[in-house]
Amino acid sequence: MVVRFIEQQQAICAVLAGDRNTWHLMPKDSEITVLEEVSQLLGSLHEFTDILASEKQVTLSALTPDLEHISNEILQEQPTDSNLTKQMKEIMRKDMLMQLRYTEEMKNVLNISSFMDPRFKGNFIENLDQTVKGCIEEAMLLASHLILDALSTEATQSPSSSSSTTTTTTNIKEKSLCGLLKKITAAKMNRVTASVQEKVDDEVKLYLSLPTVSADSDPLEWWKAHVEEMPMLSKVARSYLCSR
Structure with missing residues (x-):
């Protein structure tokens, strides 16, 4: 108008x-x-x-760079701006910041989603080390569900306790066997967890070593092409690069 x-x-x-x-x-x-x-x-x-x-498909990862562009480019004061324009930009920038008072949890979500986007990686993140740490923790959390499911299945398939007609000696042996199985299972979980940690660390190193892709690329398609190389991180990407 x-x-x-x-x-x-x-x-x-x-x-x-x-x-x-x-x-x-x-x-x-x-x-x-x-x-x-x-x-x-x-x-x-x-x-x-x-x-x-x-846009028909906008990912959550695009939010951080878009907001940075608005704040640092469009609403950034220029030497040629009049006093009125400077005042309007300042008011709009403050209002936008007031609307974007995210919780720490939400900031973490935005940072991880931006990091998992191969178009951006760490380009729009203030604390990259903290974000990488959060990404690794998220990958471990997703992997832990698989570990627990595997151990639960293993425990379900283990020999069940004997009937009430078994002798006292047999019960004692079975209790001792249960205790031994618990130790074996715990040791197995520690080894699996350590192995998963190493795999996640290696995947993060590989991901960081790869070049960023062009801005017009589809990050979801990129992860589909690299799911075999980085299966753990691809699960994180699938969780955080959902279309909104």
């Missing part, structure tokens, strides 16, 4: 000037200047939001 008014201001002013009763509606030069500055500032945001709205 503001853009249309600026485009048609000469015609509008001509119509208003033709009737004495509408002279008081004639916009002043200062008001036209304000409208032009508002239009220029909102035009950049309008173009950006139009691009986002036209």
Whole structure:
């Protein structure tokens, strides 16, 4: 609406000037200047939001770079900006920051999702080491479910206790065997956990060694192509790169 008014201001002013009763509606030069500055500032945001709205598939990982672009590029003060434009940018930037007061948990989710996107990796993360640590913990958490399921299946398939007719000596032996099996299972879990930790660490090193892909690439398709190389991290990517 503001853009249309600026485009048609000469015609509008001509119509208003033709009737004495509408002279008081004639916009002043200062008001036209304000409208032009508002239009220029909102035009950049309008173009950006139009691009986002036209996307059919937007991942959570795109949120951090988009917000950084708005804050550090579109709303960044320029030497040529007027005082009014600077004030508008400052108000809009503060309002955006107030809307983005995320909890630590949400910040962690955004950081991991950005890191797991091969287009960005650590480019938009303030504390990369902390994010990598969180990513490893998430991979271990997803892997632990598989470990526990495997151990649970193993325990279910182990010999059951004997009937009440068994002798006292047999019961004692079975109790001792159960205790031994618990130790064996615990040791097995420790070995498996250590092995999984090494695999996750190796996958993170491999992922960081690979170059970032172009911004127009599909991160989900990229992970499909690398799932065999990094099966643990691919589970994390599938959880965090969901389309919104």
